[in-house]
Amino acid sequence: MAAAWCMPAAADERERAVAEVAQVYERIKIQQPLLQVHHQQLAQSLLSDALRALNVALSVMKQQRPSPAPATTPPVTSSVVVKAESPRSPSASADSEAIATPTERRPKKRSRSSVMEGNNKTSSSSWVDFTTVPYEDGYEWRKYGEKKINGTSYTRSYFRCTYKDDAGCLATKHVQQKDSSSDPPVFQVTYNNKHTCNNGKLILPFMNIKLEPPVLPPNTLAVQAYSALHDPFDQTMPPSQQEPSSLPVSMQQPCGAATSSTTTSSCISGAESCCDEFPVLDMAQMAAAAEASPGYDLLYEELSLLCDSFKFY
Protein backbone atom coordinates (compact mmCIF):
# COMPACT_ATOMS: atom_id res chain seq x y z
CA MET A 1 0.00 0.00 0.00
CA ALA A 2 1.78 3.08 1.17
CA ALA A 3 5.05 1.27 0.78
CA ALA A 4 4.28 0.61 -2.84
CA TRP A 5 5.02 4.15 -3.81
CA CYS A 6 7.76 4.88 -1.36
CA MET A 7 11.17 5.28 -2.87
CA PRO A 8 14.06 3.28 -1.47
CA ALA A 9 15.98 6.48 -0.92
CA ALA A 10 15.99 7.96 2.55
CA ALA A 11 15.08 4.57 3.84
CA ASP A 12 16.21 5.40 7.33
CA GLU A 13 13.83 8.31 7.53
CA ARG A 14 11.06 6.16 6.26
CA GLU A 15 11.90 3.49 8.81
CA ARG A 16 11.80 6.07 11.51
CA ALA A 17 8.42 7.26 10.36
CA VAL A 18 7.09 3.74 10.16
CA ALA A 19 8.42 2.98 13.61
CA GLU A 20 6.81 6.12 14.92
CA VAL A 21 3.48 5.28 13.43
CA ALA A 22 3.71 1.64 14.48
CA GLN A 23 4.48 2.66 18.04
CA VAL A 24 1.47 4.91 18.25
CA TYR A 25 -0.64 2.26 16.59
CA GLU A 26 0.30 -0.23 19.26
CA ARG A 27 -0.42 2.28 21.96
CA ILE A 28 -3.81 3.14 20.61
CA LYS A 29 -4.61 -0.49 20.04
CA ILE A 30 -3.79 -1.37 23.62
CA GLN A 31 -5.45 1.60 25.22
CA GLN A 32 -8.49 1.79 23.02
CA PRO A 33 -10.78 0.03 25.53
CA LEU A 34 -9.68 2.41 28.24
CA LEU A 35 -10.97 5.36 26.32
CA GLN A 36 -14.46 4.66 27.41
CA VAL A 37 -13.37 4.90 31.01
CA HIS A 38 -10.87 7.69 30.93
CA HIS A 39 -12.65 9.81 28.41
CA GLN A 40 -11.03 12.76 26.85
CA GLN A 41 -7.75 12.98 28.64
CA LEU A 42 -6.47 9.70 27.36
CA ALA A 43 -8.11 10.16 24.02
CA GLN A 44 -6.44 13.48 23.53
CA SER A 45 -3.13 12.10 24.60
CA LEU A 46 -3.42 9.33 22.05
CA LEU A 47 -4.60 11.70 19.41
CA SER A 48 -1.71 14.01 19.97
CA ASP A 49 0.70 11.14 19.66
CA ALA A 50 -1.09 9.88 16.59
CA LEU A 51 -1.06 13.25 14.93
CA ARG A 52 2.59 13.78 15.73
CA ALA A 53 3.42 10.38 14.25
CA LEU A 54 1.33 11.07 11.23
CA ASN A 55 3.00 14.39 10.76
CA VAL A 56 6.40 12.73 10.77
CA ALA A 57 5.14 10.10 8.36
CA LEU A 58 3.65 12.71 6.09
CA SER A 59 6.86 14.68 6.02
CA VAL A 60 8.78 11.62 4.92
CA MET A 61 6.15 10.63 2.43
CA LYS A 62 6.17 14.07 0.95
CA GLN A 63 9.86 13.73 0.27
CA GLN A 64 9.46 10.28 -1.22
CA ARG A 65 6.90 10.86 -3.86
CA PRO A 66 7.49 8.71 -6.89
CA SER A 67 8.89 10.50 -9.87
CA PRO A 68 5.99 9.94 -12.25
CA ALA A 69 3.97 12.17 -10.00
CA PRO A 70 0.61 10.57 -9.58
CA ALA A 71 -2.58 12.39 -9.05
CA THR A 72 -2.85 14.46 -5.98
CA THR A 73 -5.20 12.95 -3.49
CA PRO A 74 -7.45 15.33 -1.71
CA PRO A 75 -7.49 14.88 2.00
CA VAL A 76 -9.75 11.92 2.02
CA THR A 77 -11.99 11.50 4.98
CA SER A 78 -11.80 7.92 6.10
CA SER A 79 -11.76 4.84 4.06
CA VAL A 80 -9.53 3.56 1.37
CA VAL A 81 -8.26 4.80 -1.90
CA VAL A 82 -8.37 1.80 -4.07
CA LYS A 83 -6.39 2.45 -7.14
CA ALA A 84 -5.29 4.99 -9.62
CA GLU A 85 -7.09 4.67 -12.84
CA SER A 86 -5.91 5.44 -16.28
CA PRO A 87 -6.37 9.07 -17.11
CA ARG A 88 -9.44 10.08 -18.87
CA SER A 89 -8.11 11.40 -22.07
CA PRO A 90 -10.52 13.85 -23.50
CA SER A 91 -9.77 14.25 -27.11
CA ALA A 92 -9.28 17.86 -27.86
CA SER A 93 -9.79 18.52 -31.46
CA ALA A 94 -9.02 22.16 -31.32
CA ASP A 95 -11.00 23.41 -34.18
CA SER A 96 -13.95 21.12 -34.38
CA GLU A 97 -17.01 23.18 -34.85
CA ALA A 98 -19.76 20.83 -33.76
CA ILE A 99 -22.38 23.50 -33.90
CA ALA A 100 -25.13 22.51 -31.55
CA THR A 101 -28.44 22.48 -33.22
CA PRO A 102 -30.71 24.43 -30.98
CA THR A 103 -33.89 22.73 -30.10
CA GLU A 104 -37.20 24.43 -29.75
CA ARG A 105 -36.93 24.23 -26.00
CA ARG A 106 -33.41 25.30 -25.31
CA PRO A 107 -31.19 27.43 -27.43
CA LYS A 108 -28.04 26.39 -25.69
CA LYS A 109 -24.95 24.28 -26.11
CA ARG A 110 -21.66 25.34 -27.42
CA SER A 111 -19.07 23.13 -28.95
CA ARG A 112 -17.78 20.77 -26.34
CA SER A 113 -14.32 20.87 -27.82
CA SER A 114 -13.75 24.24 -26.25
CA VAL A 115 -14.60 22.77 -22.90
CA MET A 116 -12.51 19.69 -23.29
CA GLU A 117 -9.55 21.68 -24.45
CA GLY A 118 -8.76 22.78 -20.95
CA ASN A 119 -8.89 19.25 -19.64
CA ASN A 120 -6.29 18.13 -22.05
CA LYS A 121 -3.60 19.71 -19.98
CA THR A 122 -0.94 18.22 -17.82
CA SER A 123 -2.95 17.58 -14.69
CA SER A 124 -5.43 15.13 -16.16
CA SER A 125 -5.66 12.09 -13.90
CA SER A 126 -8.16 10.17 -11.87
CA TRP A 127 -8.37 7.93 -8.87
CA VAL A 128 -11.03 6.22 -6.85
CA ASP A 129 -11.82 6.32 -3.17
CA PHE A 130 -14.34 4.39 -1.13
CA THR A 131 -15.66 6.31 1.80
CA THR A 132 -18.61 6.77 4.09
CA VAL A 133 -18.29 10.54 4.00
CA PRO A 134 -18.02 11.42 0.32
CA TYR A 135 -18.87 15.06 0.74
CA GLU A 136 -16.26 15.93 3.30
CA ASP A 137 -12.83 15.70 1.85
CA GLY A 138 -11.44 19.08 2.69
CA TYR A 139 -12.17 20.67 -0.64
CA GLU A 140 -15.04 22.81 -1.75
CA TRP A 141 -17.19 21.38 -4.49
CA ARG A 142 -20.14 22.55 -6.47
CA LYS A 143 -22.60 20.05 -7.79
CA TYR A 144 -23.22 20.34 -11.50
CA GLY A 145 -25.08 17.19 -12.40
CA GLU A 146 -26.70 13.98 -11.37
CA LYS A 147 -27.31 10.83 -13.38
CA LYS A 148 -28.86 7.45 -13.01
CA ILE A 149 -26.15 5.01 -13.97
CA ASN A 150 -26.92 1.65 -15.43
CA GLY A 151 -26.74 -1.22 -13.01
CA THR A 152 -26.78 0.94 -9.94
CA SER A 153 -29.50 1.60 -7.43
CA TYR A 154 -28.50 5.15 -6.68
CA THR A 155 -27.89 8.19 -8.78
CA ARG A 156 -24.39 9.46 -9.37
CA SER A 157 -23.66 13.06 -8.44
CA TYR A 158 -21.11 15.17 -10.27
CA PHE A 159 -19.08 17.90 -8.62
CA ARG A 160 -16.51 20.36 -9.78
CA CYS A 161 -14.18 22.55 -7.79
CA THR A 162 -15.95 25.63 -6.48
CA TYR A 163 -13.04 27.69 -7.78
CA LYS A 164 -13.23 26.43 -11.32
CA ASP A 165 -14.21 29.83 -12.58
CA ASP A 166 -12.06 31.86 -10.23
CA ALA A 167 -8.88 29.86 -10.45
CA GLY A 168 -9.47 27.70 -13.47
CA CYS A 169 -9.22 24.62 -11.27
CA LEU A 170 -10.20 21.55 -13.27
CA ALA A 171 -10.68 19.18 -10.37
CA THR A 172 -13.90 17.22 -10.50
CA LYS A 173 -15.33 14.24 -8.74
CA HIS A 174 -18.40 12.08 -8.90
CA VAL A 175 -20.00 10.28 -6.00
CA GLN A 176 -21.75 6.97 -6.37
CA GLN A 177 -23.40 5.23 -3.44
CA LYS A 178 -22.67 1.54 -3.45
CA ASP A 179 -25.50 -0.92 -3.57
CA SER A 180 -24.41 -2.70 -0.45
CA SER A 181 -26.74 -2.24 2.48
CA SER A 182 -23.95 -1.40 4.84
CA ASP A 183 -24.47 1.08 7.60
CA PRO A 184 -23.24 3.72 7.14
CA PRO A 185 -23.55 3.53 3.39
CA VAL A 186 -20.36 3.35 1.37
CA PHE A 187 -19.75 5.71 -1.50
CA GLN A 188 -17.40 5.37 -4.39
CA VAL A 189 -15.81 8.71 -5.11
CA THR A 190 -13.95 9.13 -8.37
CA TYR A 191 -11.70 12.15 -8.56
CA ASN A 192 -10.56 13.63 -11.82
CA ASN A 193 -7.70 16.07 -12.08
CA LYS A 194 -5.88 17.50 -9.16
CA HIS A 195 -6.69 20.85 -7.68
CA THR A 196 -4.78 23.72 -9.15
CA CYS A 197 -6.48 26.23 -6.93
CA ASN A 198 -5.09 27.11 -3.53
CA ASN A 199 -8.40 26.98 -1.81
CA GLY A 200 -8.41 23.35 -0.83
CA LYS A 201 -6.19 23.57 2.19
CA LEU A 202 -5.75 20.79 4.66
CA ILE A 203 -5.21 22.22 8.11
CA LEU A 204 -3.73 20.19 10.89
CA PRO A 205 -5.76 21.46 13.81
CA PHE A 206 -3.54 20.32 16.62
CA MET A 207 -0.25 21.38 15.19
CA ASN A 208 -1.42 24.36 13.29
CA ILE A 209 0.35 23.12 10.21
CA LYS A 210 -0.94 23.59 6.73
CA LEU A 211 -0.20 21.18 3.95
CA GLU A 212 -0.22 22.57 0.49
CA PRO A 213 -2.86 20.88 -1.64
CA PRO A 214 -0.67 18.90 -4.04
CA VAL A 215 1.05 16.85 -1.42
CA LEU A 216 0.44 13.18 -1.54
CA PRO A 217 -0.24 10.45 -4.00
CA PRO A 218 -3.18 8.13 -3.63
CA ASN A 219 -3.13 5.32 -1.12
CA THR A 220 -1.81 7.51 1.60
CA LEU A 221 -3.31 5.92 4.60
CA ALA A 222 -1.72 8.40 6.88
CA VAL A 223 -3.69 11.17 5.28
CA GLN A 224 -6.84 9.16 5.50
CA ALA A 225 -6.23 8.34 9.12
CA TYR A 226 -5.42 11.91 9.83
CA SER A 227 -8.51 13.11 8.06
CA ALA A 228 -10.59 10.68 10.03
CA LEU A 229 -9.32 12.32 13.16
CA HIS A 230 -9.67 15.76 11.79
CA ASP A 231 -13.42 16.12 11.75
CA PRO A 232 -14.30 15.49 15.37
CA PHE A 233 -11.98 18.26 16.38
CA ASP A 234 -13.02 20.86 13.92
CA GLN A 235 -15.08 22.51 16.55
CA THR A 236 -12.08 22.90 18.78
CA MET A 237 -10.40 25.23 16.40
CA PRO A 238 -10.78 28.92 16.88
CA PRO A 239 -12.94 30.42 14.15
CA SER A 240 -9.99 32.14 12.59
CA GLN A 241 -8.37 28.78 11.87
CA GLN A 242 -11.41 26.98 10.63
CA GLU A 243 -12.08 26.23 7.06
CA PRO A 244 -15.12 28.02 5.76
CA SER A 245 -17.97 25.62 5.91
CA SER A 246 -19.04 25.73 2.36
CA LEU A 247 -20.90 22.49 2.24
CA PRO A 248 -24.49 23.04 1.48
CA VAL A 249 -26.88 21.47 3.86
CA SER A 250 -28.14 19.01 1.32
CA MET A 251 -24.65 17.72 0.81
CA GLN A 252 -23.98 17.29 4.48
CA GLN A 253 -26.92 15.11 5.16
CA PRO A 254 -25.65 11.80 3.89
CA CYS A 255 -22.64 11.78 6.16
CA GLY A 256 -24.54 12.76 9.25
CA ALA A 257 -21.44 13.99 10.97
CA ALA A 258 -23.04 16.82 12.75
CA THR A 259 -20.98 17.76 15.73
CA SER A 260 -21.81 20.60 17.99
CA SER A 261 -19.46 19.73 20.72
CA THR A 262 -17.71 22.28 22.80
CA THR A 263 -14.76 20.07 23.49
CA THR A 264 -12.01 21.93 25.14
CA SER A 265 -8.49 21.08 24.36
CA SER A 266 -5.22 22.54 25.37
CA CYS A 267 -3.58 20.79 22.46
CA ILE A 268 -5.03 22.73 19.63
CA SER A 269 -2.13 24.87 18.78
CA GLY A 270 0.56 23.38 20.87
CA ALA A 271 3.68 21.79 19.52
CA GLU A 272 4.54 18.13 19.76
CA SER A 273 5.04 18.20 23.48
CA CYS A 274 1.59 19.40 24.35
CA CYS A 275 0.34 15.93 25.04
CA ASP A 276 2.70 15.57 27.96
CA GLU A 277 1.12 18.42 29.77
CA PHE A 278 -2.57 17.82 29.99
CA PRO A 279 -4.38 19.79 32.61
CA VAL A 280 -5.24 17.45 35.40
CA LEU A 281 -8.97 16.95 35.67
CA ASP A 282 -10.68 15.22 38.47
CA MET A 283 -13.27 12.59 37.72
CA ALA A 284 -16.17 14.99 38.09
CA GLN A 285 -14.60 17.40 35.66
CA MET A 286 -13.89 14.63 33.21
CA ALA A 287 -17.40 13.32 33.47
CA ALA A 288 -18.76 16.80 32.91
CA ALA A 289 -16.47 17.30 29.96
CA ALA A 290 -17.58 14.03 28.47
CA GLU A 291 -21.21 14.92 29.01
CA ALA A 292 -20.70 18.24 27.34
CA SER A 293 -19.04 16.66 24.35
CA PRO A 294 -21.48 14.94 22.05
CA GLY A 295 -18.66 14.51 19.60
CA TYR A 296 -16.86 12.16 21.89
CA ASP A 297 -18.50 9.04 20.58
CA LEU A 298 -17.55 10.10 17.13
CA LEU A 299 -14.03 10.69 18.31
CA TYR A 300 -13.90 7.20 19.71
CA GLU A 301 -15.13 5.83 16.42
CA GLU A 302 -12.51 7.73 14.52
CA LEU A 303 -9.81 6.47 16.79
CA SER A 304 -10.91 2.98 15.94
CA LEU A 305 -10.72 3.85 12.30
CA LEU A 306 -7.26 5.23 12.80
CA CYS A 307 -6.24 1.95 14.37
CA ASP A 308 -7.54 0.09 11.37
CA SER A 309 -5.67 2.35 9.04
CA PHE A 310 -2.43 1.86 10.91
CA LYS A 311 -2.68 -1.88 10.49
CA PHE A 312 -1.42 -1.52 6.97
CA TYR A 313 1.89 -0.28 8.22
Added chain:
DNA sequence: TGAATTTGACCGAT
Protein backbone atom coordinates in the same frame (compact mmCIF):
# COMPACT_ATOMS: atom_id res chain seq x y z
C1' DT B 1 -31.58 38.97 -5.01
C1' DG B 2 -27.53 36.39 -5.74
C1' DA B 3 -25.75 31.87 -5.14
C1' DA B 4 -26.33 27.00 -5.14
C1' DT B 5 -28.85 23.03 -6.64
C1' DT B 6 -31.89 20.43 -9.65
C1' DT B 7 -33.03 18.50 -13.82
C1' DG B 8 -33.51 17.37 -18.53
C1' DA B 9 -31.20 18.14 -22.87
C1' DC B 10 -27.01 17.92 -25.34
C1' DC B 11 -22.72 15.78 -26.87
C1' DG B 12 -18.81 12.57 -27.59
C1' DA B 13 -17.48 7.88 -27.14
C1' DT B 14 -18.41 3.22 -27.90
Added chain:
DNA sequence: ATCGGTCAAATTCA
Protein backbone atom coordinates in the same frame (compact mmCIF):
# COMPACT_ATOMS: atom_id res chain seq x y z
C1' DA C 1 -28.58 3.27 -30.12
C1' DT C 2 -26.88 3.61 -25.71
C1' DC C 3 -24.23 5.41 -22.04
C1' DG C 4 -21.70 8.55 -19.16
C1' DG C 5 -20.39 13.27 -18.51
C1' DT C 6 -21.50 18.14 -18.91
C1' DC C 7 -24.25 22.24 -19.79
C1' DA C 8 -27.39 25.64 -18.57
C1' DA C 9 -32.27 27.08 -17.72
C1' DA C 10 -35.30 26.61 -14.01
C1' DT C 11 -35.90 26.25 -9.33
C1' DT C 12 -34.77 26.58 -4.53
C1' DC C 13 -32.49 28.56 -0.75
C1' DA C 14 -30.40 31.86 2.43
